[in-house]
Each structure stands twice: as C-alpha cells, then as structure tokens.
Amino acid sequence: MGYSAPQEFGELTFVFSAGETRPPEGYHALCSVIPRDGPMTWVKGTGAGSAALAEPREWRKVADSDGVLRGLVPVAPPGYRALSALWSSDRVHGAHDVLRELDGEAFVAQTDLRCVKEEIGGRRYVAVGARCGRGGLEIAETVRPETVPEGTGCLLTPGIATWISYFDGDYEGEDTGDVHVLDVPLKTVARGGPAGPVIAGWDDVPEATAPVVDREVVLPCVAVVDRGRSAQWIVRNSPTYTVRRKRFHTRQAVVDLREEARAGAIGALVPWGVGRAQAEPYRERAGLSVGFEAGVEVEGFGARAVASLGRALGYGSAHSVTALRWERKTVQAPAPGLHLTALYAESHCIEIVRNDPGHTLASGREGLTFNANASFTAPSYPPPAGR
Numbered sequence: 001m002g003y004s005a006p007q008e009f010g011e012l013t014f015v016f017s018a019g020e021t022r023p024p025e026g027y028h029a030l031c032s033v034i035p036r037d038g039p040m041t042w043v044k045g046t047g048a049g050s051a052a053l054a055e056p057r058e059w060r061k062v063a064d065s066d067g068v069l070r071g072l073v074p075v076a077p078p079g080y081r082a083l084s085a086l087w088s089s090d091r092v093h094g095a096h097d098v099l100r101e102l103d104g105e106a107f108v109a110q111t112d113l114r115c116v117k118e119e120i121g122g123r124r125y126v127a128v129g130a131r132c133g134r135g136g137l138e139i140a141e142t143v144r145p146e147t148v149p150e151g152t153g154c155l156l157t158p159g160i161a162t163w164i165s166y167f168d169g170d171y172e173g174e175d176t177g178d179v180h181v182l183d184v185p186l187k188t189v190a191r192g193g194p195a196g197p198v199i200a201g202w203d204d205v206p207e208a209t210a211p212v213v214d215r216e217v218v219l220p221c222v223a224v225v226d227r228g229r230s231a232q233w234i235v236r237n238s239p240t241y242t243v244r245r246k247r248f249h250t251r252q253a254v255v256d257l258r259e260e261a262r263a264g265a266i267g268a269l270v271p272w273g274v275g276r277a278q279a280e281p282y283r284e285r286a287g288l289s290v291g292f293e294a295g296v297e298v299e300g301f302g303a304r305a306v307a308s309l310g311r312a313l314g315y316g317s318a319h320s321v322t323a324l325r326w327e328r329k330t331v332q333a334p335a336p337g338l339h340l341t342a343l344y345a346e347s348h349c350i351e352i353v354r355n356d357p358g359h360t361l362a363s364g365r366e367g368l369t370f371n372a373n374a375s376f377t378a379p380s381y382p383p384p385a386g387r
Contacts, residue, residue, distance in 0.1 A: 003042075004239035007220060009184040011120040013046045014158070014220055016239050018231035028053060028114040030182070031084040031159030038301030039222055039231050039239075041158030043114070052125070053114040054080050062164045071164035080115040081126045081180045083142065084161035116182065127155055129181040131163070132303075140164075142179040143303045153185040154223050156305035187218035188312045197249045197344045199381035205254055205342050211246040211349060217312045218242050223298055223305040224352060225287025226362045231301075237356040243288075243298060244351050245313045246367070249344040249377065255335045266343045266378055267332035274370045275326040286352050286363035290370075292325035296350065313350070323348075323372045333378035346375040 003024050004016040015027055016039040023029060027042035034040045045052035056074035062085075074082040118126050127149055131140040142161035163179060194212040199205050221234050224241040253268040274290045283289050287299040295310030310316070315323050335341035351367030354360050361367065 002236060004039075004221075004235045007239050008046050009154070009187070009220060010123065011046050011050065011052045011125065012116070012182070012184055013044050014239075015042045016040065016221055016235045017042065018235045023112065029112055029159060030114060030116060031157055031161040032086045032113065033084075033160035033162060035160050035301070035304070037231070038304070039235050041156070041220070041222055043116075043158060052117050052120055054117070056082060056113065056115055059086075073164065074113060074115060076115040079119070080117050082113075082115045083126075083157065083180055083182070084113070084159070085163045086113060123185065125183055126180045127152060127183040129155075129157070129161075129179045131179055140179075142181060144181055144300065144306045148297070148306055148308045149183075150308075151311060152308050153183055154219055154305065154307040155181050155183055156220065156222050156300060157181050158222070160304070184220070186307065186309070186312045189216040190214065190314070194247045194249065196377055197251075197342070197379055199340065199342060199379050199383075202256075202258065202340055202381065205251065205340070205381075207251050208347070209249045209344075211248040213244050214247050215245040215313045216242050217244075217307075217309055218355075219298060219307050220305075223300045223307045224362060225299050225301065226352075226354070227285070227287075228362065228364050229354070238354040240355045241362060242353045242355055242359075243296075243307075243309055243313070244353060246349040246351070248347055248349075250347045250371070251342055252331075252345050252376070253343040254340065255342075256340045257335055257337050258340055259338075261337045263337045264335045265332050266335040266341050267330055268343055269328055269330050270345050270371060270376070271326070271328050272345075272371050272374050273324045273326035274368065278368060278370065282363065282368045285365060286361075288350065288352055288363075288368065290324060290350060290368055292322070295324070298352065323374075324370070329374065331374075331376050333376070335378070336380055339380040339382065341378055341380045343376060343378050345371040346373055346377075348372040 007014045018039050023042040027044045054077050057077045058075045060073040062071040072086045076082045129142045130145045132143050140163045142157050144155045191214050193214050197209050218240050221239050252270055255266040257264055279291050289297040298307045349367045349369040352362040
C-alpha cells in the first residue's frame with residue numbers, strides 16, 4: 001500500500017505505512033506489533049552515520065513452565081533504550097525474516113528491532129511510559145504515560161510495544177522495570193501577533209479584527225486523531241498535521257458618549273478560557289483536549305501518542321495554563337467623554353490542519369475559539385491626537 005514521504009523530527013526520521021509488513025530500505029522498527037487501526041512508524045537516524053539507533057546487544061529468552069520459548073527481551077547497549085520485547089513461538093523461526101505472522105498479527109522479527117539512544121545532542125528522546133493489559137492477555141502493552149512531563153515534545157509508541165514478564169509463575173520471565181516511549185521534538189514556527197482593533201468612524205466599529213496565525217506546530221500523523229480519514233489516506237496524503245493558533249480581538253461592549261462631556265466607563269462580563277461545553281465536543285471531533293488542567297494536548301491513535309502543546313503554542317506552561325482557565329470576569333476601562341469607546345477581548349482559535357494539498361481541518365469544522373489571557377483593550381473614536 002506504500003509508504004509516506006520521510007518526515008524528520010529532530011534526530012529521528014519517520015516513514016509511516018498502513019498495511020505494509022516490511023519497512024522501506026534503511027528503516028527499522030522500535031516495536032514488536034504492527035497496529036491494525038492506525039499507521040505503523042518506521043524509523044532511522046536523521047544524519048549520515050547517525051548513532052540514534054542501535055541493535056540490542058543480546059536477547060533474553062522468556063519461556064513458559066514447559067520450557068517453550070514465548071518471547072525475547074532485547075537488552076539495549078549502554079545509553080540506549082529498548083521500547084518493546086518480541087513475542088516468539090516454538091513453531092516460528094527464521095533469523096532473516098523481517099516480519100512474521102503469529103496468531104493472525106504481524107510481528108517484527110528480532111533481526112530488525114532497534115533500540116533508541118536516550119539522549120541525542122543534549123535532548124532526551126525517550127520518556128517513561130505506562131503499561132496496560134492487552135485484550136485480557138498477560139502481555140503488557142506500553143502506552144503513553146498518564147501524566148505528561150512538562151516541556152515535552154510528542155510522546156508516542158511507533159507501533160504496539162509489548163512486554164513479557166512473570167505471570168502466575170508460568171513464565172520464567174523477568175520484571176522489565178520501567179517501560180519507555182519516544183519523546184520527539186515538535187516543529188514550531190512563531191510569527192508576529194495581531195494588530196489592535198481600530199474604530200474608523202461613529203458607525204464603523206468592527207465586531208472582530210482579522211485573525212493572524214502566530215504559532216504553528218507540526219506533529220507526526222500518529223499523534224493526531226483524524227476520524228474523517230482512513231489510515232491509508234493519511235499515510236499517502238498527510239503524514240504530518242499542523243496545530244495552529246490564530247489570535248484576534250472580539251468586541252464585547254460599546255459605549256457612545258459623543259454627546260456627554262463627562263468621562264464614563266465601559267465594562268462587560270466576559271467569559272475567559274475553555275469551558276467543558278466547548279472542549280468536550282471538539283475533543284470528540286478532533287482529538288484535541290484544551291483546558292486549564294491539560295494545557296493543550298492532542299491525543300494519538302488509540303492511546304499510543306500524545307503531544308503537549310502548551311509551550312509550543314505560546315501559553316508558557318503545558319499544565320498550569322491560566323490563559324485557558326474557564327471563568328467569567330467583569331472587566332472595565334475608562335471611556336472618555338465626547339467619544340465612542342469599544343471593549344475588545346483577545347481571542348484565540350486553535351485548529352488541527354491536514355498537511356495535504358487542501359490543508360483542510362481535521363475536525364471537519366471550525367476550530368476551538370475562546371477568549372484567552374484575560375487580555376483586553378478599549379480603543380476610542382475619535383482617536384487621541386497624534387494617532
């Protein structure tokens with residue numbers, strides 16, 4: 001079914017596929033099982049002669065109580081992490097097979113599984129993940145951690161990572177300790193913000209200013225829920241997605257004092273941040289979770305990826321995002337006499353955009369819009385002298 005174009009994320013380069021059971025030349029697997037419900041991620045080091053990946057230095061066998069080989073656990077070289085063990089079987093062997101079939105699912109053979117370097121160029125490329133049961137079996141699957149480390153990039157498992165350890169004394173395995181996921185850097189573009197609102201006349205008070213995209217963050221497709229497209233379409237057309245933030249100003253109130261010499265005030269009860277009634281429908285549509293507790297997160301296919309975008313989108317902190325705290329607050333500003341004054345709040349719109357030629361919205365609808373930062377301005381007409 002083909003592969004995506006290569007996508008660089010720091011020191012790792014990804015190629016995605018859906019339905020393929022072998023990696024393209026020069027690429028490797030970091031996980032043992034090819035997912036059925038989303039793209040598979042194949043990986044190589046970005047630079048020539050990169051040491052980002054390494055073969056396991058040895059494989060530990062995991063056998064059941066009858067001595068039947070059930071799995072192989074990779075032992076990573078110093079400074080590297082293995083992200084997945086490998087299931088095995090007494091029926092299946094073949095050291096040169098890249099992939100093999102076991103119980104109807106595709107598994108990567110040990111000759112192609114690689115370990116990833118923990119730190120490259122001063123940046124960590126792995127993070128501690130979490131485990132969950134897999135279909136009621138005793139095989140533990142690695143998923144993204146429940147708590148995303150602050151300041152992280154994109155956490156993902158490039159496939160389905162499974163581990164075999166003790167089970168009721170039947171398997172002679174080992175406790176694998178912490179399990180790990182990839183932590184790859186986000187591609188971020190920052191631009192200038194919007195111009196302030198301008199009142200051009202007594203009857204020319206704009207409801208909103210033109211939106212300006214001031215931040216864009218590019219993510220691998222496996223970190224985005226796109227329910228409107230199949231995995232095959234995504235691999236061919238949009239192997240990356242862009243989360244973008246638009247900033248603009250929206251009018252909240254108007255006070256006309258053109259016939260009043262005495263100064264007054266302008267005020268409004270303004271909703272700030274993201275309420276549950278806004279956030280939940282958008283989360284269902286686009287997989288984007290926005291709110292004070294979460295910061296800004298994009299969920300991945302299943303539970304295998306997450307990106308914390310708070311910092312990358314300019315909110316300062318991924319988990320204590322006061323700009324996104326939902327509240328209603330009265331704001332006031334002076335309104336000079338003999339003038340018309342309007343009160344504007346700074347508003348944001350966050351969208352997930354496919355990186356296909358059409359750059360359509362992944363949610364199928366308008367992005368999530370809210371008033372942010374508790375920031376407001378109150379321009380007047382006529383403008384002050386000198387403006």
